[in-house]
Amino acid sequence: MTTLTAKDKDTVKAFWAKVSGKAEDIGKQSLARMLAVYPQTKTYFAHWKDQSPDGAPARKHGITVMNGVADAVSKIDNLTAGLLELSELHAFTLRVDPANFKILAHNMLVVMAIMFPIEFTPEVHVAMDKFLASLALALAEKYR
Amino acid sequence: MVKFTEKERSTIRAIWEKVNIDEVGPDALARVLIVYPWTERYFGTFGDIFTASAVLNNDKVRAHGKVVLKALDEAVKNVDNIKKTYAYLSRLHYEVFHVDPDNFRLLADCITIAIACKVKSALDPQVQATWKKFLSAVVDAMNSQYY
Numbered sequence: 155m156t157t158l159t160a161k162d163k164d165t166v167k168a169f170w171a172k173v174s175g176k177a178e179d180i181g182k183q184s185l186a187r188m189l190a191v192y193p194q195t196k197t198y199f200a201h202w203k204d205q206s207p208d209g210a211p212a213r214k215h216g217i218t219v220m221n222g223v224a225d226a227v228s229k230i231d232n233l234t235a236g237l238l239e240l241s242e243l244h245a246f247t248l249r250v251d252p253a254n255f256k257i258l259a260h261n262m263l264v265v266m267a268i269m270f271p272i273e274f275t276p277e278v279h280v281a282m283d284k285f286l287a288s289l290a291l292a293l294a295e296k297y298r
Numbered sequence: 299m300v301k302f303t304e305k306e307r308s309t310i311r312a313i314w315e316k317v318n319i320d321e322v323g324p325d326a327l328a329r330v331l332i333v334y335p336w337t338e339r340y341f342g343t344f345g346d347i348f349t350a351s352a353v354l355n356n357d358k359v360r361a362h363g364k365v366v367l368k369a370l371d372e373a374v375k376n377v378d379n380i381k382k383t384y385a386y387l388s389r390l391h392y393e394v395f396h397v398d399p400d401n402f403r404l405l406a407d408c409i410t411i412a413i414a415c416k417v418k419s420a421l422d423p424q425v426q427a428t429w430k431k432f433l434s435a436v437v438d439a440m441n442s443q444y445y
Contacts, residue, residue: 183423190423191430207423260407267414268421276325276332277350279411283333 158288163230165281170227172273173266180265181220182213187261195254219258226289233292245296252297255290262286300435302377309428314374316417323367324360326405326412328353334404340397370409373436381439388443402440406433 158166173180186207188195202211222240229236244250263282267274302310330337331353338347344359346352353359369387376383391397410429414421421429 187423187426191427263411264414264421264426267411268418271415271418274411274415276329276354279329280333280350 158230158284162281162284165278166227166230166285169270169273169278169282170224173270174224176269177220177224178217180262180269181216181218181223183216183265183268184258184262185212185216185219187264188258191261192257195257198248198250198254223262223286223289226292227285230285233288234295237289237292237295241293241296244293252290252294255293256287259283259286259290300380300431300438302431306428306431307377309425310374310377310432313413313417313421313425313429314371316420317367317413318416319367319371320364322409322412322416323363323365325363325415326409327359327363327366329408329412330401330405331359333408334401337401337404340395340401366405367409370436373432373439377432377435380435381442384436384439385443388440391440392444399437399441399444402437406437409433 189199189205189212190207196205199205199211199215202209204211206212226233226237234241263274263279263286266282267279331341331347332350335348341347341358341362344356344362347356347359372383373380391399410421410426410433413429
């Protein structure tokens, strides 16, 4: 289901080159939308004093997450190996239900569509969707 | 039964007013076929829909995209009674077209993304939340006659 073809990888890398300058914005907005539109995701952040979508903890965390995505782009040829540590973190410490990776991915796609409406063609959309799905699989690798 | 506040109703209408059905419909349906290619199974009479460029140049895809968004217009107009408005469509998609209802969720996501490309920052997080609430009600209504 989520084998990235050479074309997929090229498309992802080319699109990422165009948008990486706005990575922090994308991260902040994706996380804000995830918290606002899918409030069940706030359950993972009960330890934040401020759980609002545009609060400081959410903005900081959006940047952290997007840095992870940027790193994954550079490791696109072997996500499982490249994301080993992150997978262990999500499996044993954070224990995030992997269904939420899909939710965050969807919000990243919405933000990319808003910020880059011309570049976010259907072809780029499918390549990014596949990439984020592969990323999610690699993150869930150590779960069980 | 999903209840919408007056503020939510006006948010939904405000976004919908910005949507050109003739543009967004074809874009949304094209994305469904390109991003989730198993959906091709439901459009056997559409000819070549097996590559992204074929989908984007296909007149039947374009026409059907408009049909789908016109139906969404009915939901916007009957936002307090979506289930009843869509009962017929749900039955049709179940008994005649045999569509796996998970695909309604995928279509809803593609509609949101197509609208995002069009209205851009007008779809802020709060508006996105309201729009999602509306589309979830539509997806539920489309599921309602599957039994």
